[in-house]
Amino acid sequence: MIARFLRTCTVLTTAVIAVSVSTADRSNARPVASESARLLSSLVSNISQDKCSPLVEKVAALVASTTDDATRKSGIDFLESRTELDVSPYQFARLTDQALQESKEDQYFGTIVGAGVTPDEEFLFNRHRDNLGIESYEIEARLAEDRAQLGLAAPTASATIYKCLDEDIKNKTRFELKAVSSRSDETRKAWQSDEFKTDTPSYLAAKKQDEAAGVWISEKITSNTLFSGSALTRRDVFDVFLMFQHSADLTLMIKGFDQFSEQMMERRLPRECYSLLADRTAMLMKKDQIYGTQGRDNADGQTSPIPYSSPNEVDVRRELMNLDPIKEYYSKINNK
DSSP: OOOTTOTTSOOOOTTTOOOOSTTOOTTSOOOOHHHHHHHHHHHHHTSOSSSOOTTHHHHHHHHHHOOOHHHHHHHHHHHHTTTTTTBOHHHHHHHHHHHHHHTTOOOSSOOSOOSOOOHHHHHHHHHHHHHHTOOOHHHHHHHHHHHHHHTOOOOOTTTTOBOOOOTTOOOHHHHHHHHHHHHHHHHHHHHHHTTTOTTSHHHHHHHHHHHHHHHHHHHHHHTTOSSTTOOOOHHHHHHHHHHHTTOOOHHHHHHHHHHHHHHHHTTSSOHHHHHHHHHHHHHHTTOOBSSOOOEEEOTTSOEEEOOBSOGGGHHHHHHHTTOOOHHHHHHHHHTO
């Protein structure tokens, strides 16, 4: 059986499973048992125990492709041992549940959302999720509903499982982020000093910088280097989001939806930020909001929410995302 994410279990070492990289690609034919074990052994032997390694992506590919249950479970145990170093906890959970499903076993984290989950099952899912440090099954189910409302396809399996979490690493992405973020802050502050008027040079400068930041983020998302292996801190993730959510580019918003949702699921981005992402994406799609976070100014100078779906249930959704009830939220805005 899979290690079931018990922190007290002995962590696998390179003496147990050890590996070569070249033939573990997901696009290859599914390896037979003896070949899978050799591949896993070779891969793990080439991965440092205390340094980030993109080779964990190859281990995940092998886990996803092998038909050998023993190799699959050994690979998952190895990946679990690295969820505090270079393996995305959320993508690890998804890969684990998919492997269990492949083995005709019950899910462990509940990442494959479906009908008929009992309270006892949800309780167990959440206990395992807490141990892994990811958001609850209720949040998972909410995200699935949001994706359906927005018409977004399900995220690909374990596409970004490599996630270096060593925040002492200094790299190109973090260096570029600091420069782009600083310029965005400067132009926003200048525009704010002009009371956010749209007939000012500061507005044009802020708009131009938003576009430049959007291009940079788009390039990083497309090359899968924004979060994968970039060692961004929580503050870095928040800074990226601040720039990202100013974009009016629907294609970019869709491209980034999975990656920022994952950051929220791993508690590296506040739920409130996710709700802004979902609503802004809906607006750019010309659909009703989900959480009612986006408003417009009326002729009387008051701000009211742009139309949102299921008004009788919006406060339930908002509470899940740590937002105030919608009437209270807009009352605060209008009474400033």
